[in-house]
Amino acid sequence: MEGYIKNAGLGSILEKVRDQERLSLEDGRKLYNCPDVLALGYLANIVRERKNANDAYFIYNQHINYSNICTNLCKFCAFGREKGDDLAYEMSVDDVRQKVRERLDEPITEIHMVGGIHPDLPFSYYVDIVRAIKEERPGVHVQAFTCVEIHHLAGLAGMSVGETLEVLKDAGLGSLPGGGAEVFNPRIRELTCERKLSGEGWLEVARTAHEHGLRTNATMLYGHIETIDERLEHLDALRRTQDESGGFLAFIPLAFHPKNTAMSEHSNTTGINDLKNIAVSRLMLDNFPHIKAYWVMIGPKLAQIALSFGADDMDGTVKEEVITHMAGAETSQALGHKTLIRLIQEAGRVPIERDTLYNVLETF
Ligand code: V47
Numbered sequence: 566m567e568g569y570i571k572n573a574g575l576g577s578i579l580e581k582v583r584d585q586e587r588l589s590l591e592d593g594r595k596l597y598n599c600p601d602v603l604a605l606g607y608l609a610n611i612v613r614e615r616k617n618a619n620d621a622y623f624i625y626n627q628h629i630n631y632s633n634i635c636t637n638l639c640k641f642c643a644f645g646r647e648k649g650d651d652l653a654y655e656m657s658v659d660d661v662r663q664k665v666r667e668r669l670d671e672p673i674t675e676i677h678m679v680g681g682i683h684p685d686l687p688f689s690y691y692v693d694i695v696r697a698i699k700e701e702r703p704g705v706h707v708q709a710f711t712c713v714e715i716h717h718l719a720g721l722a723g724m725s726v727g728e729t730l731e732v733l734k735d736a737g738l739g740s741l742p743g744g745g746a747e748v749f750n751p752r753i754r755e756l757t758c759e760r761k762l763s764g765e766g767w768l769e770v771a772r773t774a775h776e777h778g779l780r781t782n783a784t785m786l787y788g789h790i791e792t793i794d795e796r797l798e799h800l801d802a803l804r805r806t807q808d809e810s811g812g813f814l815a816f817i818p819l820a821f822h823p824k825n826t827a828m829s830e831h832s833n834t835t836g837i838n839d840l841k842n843i844a845v846s847r848l849m850l851d852n853f854p855h856i857k858a859y860w861v862m863i864g865p866k867l868a869q870i871a872l873s874f875g876a877d878d879m880d881g882t883v884k885e886e887v888i889t890h891m892a893g894a895e896t897s898q899a900l901g902h903k904t905l906i907r908l909i910q911e912a913g914r915v916p917i918e919r920d921t922l923y924n925v926l927e928t929f
Pocket of ligand 1: 642643711742744745747782784786817819820822823826880889892
């Protein structure tokens with residue numbers, strides 16, 4: 566295998582990976598530019614197995630998107646709507662409660678809840694929806710509100726981000742999902758999401774969450790106008806933040822879905838691009854414990870293969886996914902518990918049902 570990796574031009578990176586030495590941005594460029602995806606997978610798999618052995622995680626979760634009304638209206642997003650739009654919706658606290666009640670017979674351990682940047686819902690609404698979820702399902706872990714939403718909520722509450730997080734924590738918030746990161750570079754933000762919190766602002770909220778004992782995830786939306794260097798800069802910013810705080814749990818590369826967006830002239834990402842982003846992120850983010858292959862975006866079949874290209878997690882059952890499906894995703898909106906186990910076993914990995922914080926619930 567050593568000869569094969571050398572022939573692919575990655576011999577010096579193989580040595581660094583074996584010696585557990587940090588890869589440079591130049592190494593990252595080499596990896597992204599390497600046409601041999603199997604060589605990338607081989608390297609990423611060394612790190613993947615060192616960190617997570619033969620285990621592949623999944624979770625029994627439920628997604629709730631409390632509202633799609635959004636003032637940011639990012640060009641890559643098919644979910645956000647202006648208030649008054651025919652497709653705009655907003656759940657009341659009781660609607661959110663009802664969503665939880667509908668599935669009380671299922672062994673859901675996590676509720677993943679995000680929405681848009683709503684122009685006029687008060688801070689109390691956000692506290693109340695978290696509280697309502699915990700009242701209906703006291704044992705569930707509420708992973709809710711991206712760093713962008715948290716920044717908005719702090720503005721509504723007239724409090725610091727830290728104080729805002731403390732109030733939400735008291736209401737039952739358990740951790741933050743990784744959305745809203747997009748690509749941190751200001752050029753990309755200017756061209757695709759000019760009203761959104763800056764990359765630096767996103768990282769600052771994540772840092773504050775970590776200081777307040779809340780773990781968070783991180784994402785990168787790839788496959789639109791970003792360059793390889795802008796991807797690497799994004800990964801490097803996450804790596805440096807993680808060096809300081811250690812609070813990130815998982816990184817999830819998000820494949821851009823162009824349909825119904827203001828960027829619909831772009832094509833969908835390819836399988837090779839998806840696998841490259843999984844592999845390169847596993848190699849660059851040496852201080853992230855987990856890399857997720859989000860089956861909703863790349864499809865269950867590729868997510869299964871991604872388990873040999875750096876990923877150690879397939880996310881979960883999900884159900885009623887809206888954000889990617891509004892943007893034309895052709896995957897189903899839910900995967901059964903049994904299907905997830907089968908996908909992982911067939912990939913030659915050991916399926917581990919986890920909770921949000923990666924505590925093992927059951928090994929199959
Ligand atoms: O914040 C928006 C992205 C994110 C599109 O933390 C799009 O475990 C692709 O962050 N094509 C929401 N992506 C999803 C997300 C997520 C999903 C699963 C697990 C976790 C986690 C986080 O999706 C948004 C935005 O970055 N997005 N529009 C689109 N057209």
